[in-house]
Amino acid sequence: VxxxxxxxxxxxxxxxxxxxxxxxxxxxxxxxxxxxxxxxxxxxxxxxxxxxxxxxxxxxxxxxxxxxxxxxxxxxxxxVSASNPHQLLVNMVGFAAIMTVIAYFYLRNQLRPITRLARAAEAFGRGRHLDYRPAGAVEVRAAGNAFLDMRARIERQIEQRTLMLSGVSHDLRTPLTRLKLGLSMLDDEDREAMEQDVTDMERLIDEFLDFARGATEGKPEPVDPVALVGQIVEDMGRAERAVTLYLAEGEGTVALRKAGIRRAVENLINNAVRYGTRAEVSVLLTDKSLRIRVEDDGPGIPRERREEAVKPFVRLDTARNQNLGSGVGLGLSIATDIARAHGGMLRLGESERLGGLRAEIVIGR
Incomplete structure (x- = not known):
């Protein structure tokens, strides 16, 4: 060949x-x-x-x-060589893409119960009761059941505390009423001081009740905070409080417990006018946050004692001269609890304009 x-x-x-x-x-x-x-x-x-x-x-x-x-x-x-030598690479990339899609859907299904648990915990921290049923992996269901048990215990303790203090305060009002009736029969010279003591006792009972109610009274609803704060300042002014609305900016509504925010702002105003000669209130509503600020011209609170000042029953004699009033140290604590129940905080600082205390409630939107 x-x-x-x-x-x-x-x-x-x-x-x-x-x-x-x-x-x-x-x-x-x-x-x-x-x-x-x-x-x-x-x-x-x-x-x-x-x-x-x-x-x-x-x-x-x-x-x-x-x-x-x-x-x-x-x-x-x-x-002498394969016609499609890249086929192995294509197969590897295709296989990796398929496994990535499978892993994505698998992880999403695994993470969904954890996300629901996180939302329920966050809502409870803000004072809202979100329906939650444990689901998912065994570990996630165990964590969900533990959360439900914890939530039930906390709610039960809050209810028992409220019922106890409400019952005590109710029982105390009866003898106080009798005291008032007895005092009305005394001479004016002796009666005035004693009636003031009884009035102070009633006010202390009201403060205990406010503290017992906590920050979970009512349900959040859309509220115009600028209008609400303006109404609070107007009401406090009619009650002969030296308070003015210094700044009010922003439009819109925020999900708030109206009664709780009113109680917090009123407590801050009462503290301001008790330890100073006047108070100024500012409210600023932006796309990201709500800020309600109360400033006074009093002695203020030293920086190193501000964290202690928001604790219940704390009286800072040297800082705020508590002898000027008969409070029991619950005003700032109540305001702090209400702010936290709305997912916010209470910040204390020094007023640049008035020189006294600046108490600011900050709530994210």
Whole structure:
């Protein structure tokens, strides 16, 4: 069999070429990774090989030196390398994409119960009761059941505390009423001081009741805080409190417990006018927060004692001269609890305008 017949049988094309056509070195495209292996294997197996040309994915050209000059042997590239060498990479990427989608839906289903638990816990921290049923993995259900037990215990303790203090205060009002009736029969000179003591006792009972109610009285509802604060200042002014509305900016409504916010602001105003000569109230409503600020010109509270001042029954004699009033140290504590129940906080600082205390309720929207 002649060489030409053998070449045709093997589907190899053999052509003589001029020396100028022979490449000086083997050629492949830079991204043809399998081409590098083809060139290396041909050079290792064919010592007389001059060059290998891989112009595309379809043909392979080998250049040899013969007695009659350079020759070129061309054949289909599929005979020496895979026609789709990138298939493994495609399979890997496809498999990874499928696994990513499966993992996404699996994790989303696993995280959904945790998200519901977090929402229920956050709502309870804000004083709202959100319906929650444990679901998901065993560990998540165990955490959910523990949360429900904890919530039930806290609600039961709050209810018992409220009932106890309400009952005590109710029982105390009866003898106080009798005292008032008895005092009315005394001489004016002796009666005035004693009636003031009875009035102070009634006010202390009211403060205990406010503290017992906590910050969970009522349900949150859309309230215009600017209008509410303006009404509170107007009411306090009619009650002969030296208070003015200094700043009122913003429009819109916020989900608030109206009675709780009123009680908190009134407590701050009462504290301000008790320890100073006047109070100024500011309310600022933005897209991100609600700020209600009460400032006075009193002695203020030192920075190192402000954290202690918001605790129940704390009386800072040296800072605020509590002897000026008969409070029991619940005003700031009640305001703090109400602010926290709305997901906010009570900040104490120094008033730059009046020089006294600045108490600011900050609630996020």
């Amino acid at each position: 002649s060489d030409s017949t053998l070449a045709r049988t093997l589907l190899i094309r053999v052509d003589p070429v001029p020396a100028s056509v022979v490449p000086e070195e083997s050629y492949r495209r830079w991204y043809d990774f399998t081409g590098a292996t083809v060139i290396r294997e041909f050079k290792a197996r064919l010592p007389d090989l001059l060059a290998v040309d891989l112009p595309d994915d379809k043909r392979v050209s080998l250049y040899f030196e013969s007695d009659d000059g350079p020759i070129r042997m061309s054949f289909d590239r599929r005979r």
